[in-house]
Amino acid sequence: MYIMSKDGLSLINMDKVETIYIKERTKAISATFPNGGGCHLAGYEKLENTKFALEALYSAITANDTIFRFPHETDLDTAKQHREHVKTKKTRHGGS
Numbered sequence: 001m002y003i004m005s006k007d008g009l010s011l012i013n014m015d016k017v018e019t020i021y022i023k024e025r026t027k028a029i030s031a032t033f034p035n036g037g038g039c040h041l042a043g044y045e046k047l048e049n050t051k052f053a054l055e056a057l058y059s060a061i062t063a064n065d066t067i068f069r070f071p072h073e074t075d076l077d078t079a080k081q082h083r084e085h086v087k088t089k090k091t092r093h094g095g096s
Contacts, residue, residue: 001014001060001061001067001068002014003017003041003067004067004069004070006041006069006070008069010039012041016034017032018034019032020054020057022047022054026043027046027050029043029053029054029070049073053070056068057070
């Protein structure tokens with residue numbers, strides 16, 4: 001799997017990544033590599049959006065997607081609203 005940074009300037013091979021984590025103070029997502037290096041993947045205005053973006057990456061990894069690009073802030077707001085709508089939507093079952 002490959003990860004495209006939010007700004008589109010970096011493409012990271014997940015096979016080469018050791019850790020992906022959130023820097024809470026700066027609300028950024030970063031990656032580290034076995035050689036001790038690291039890189040910035042995405043940053044958001046709200047910590048809630050940073051966590052949501054990391055959860056989206058996790059979902060892409062577990063779905064065996066081949067590429068993931070960190071979403072922009074506005075895309076995250078839309079995705080969160082959609083998720084909340086799906087969670088609160090009630091299904092009605094009619095009888096025969």
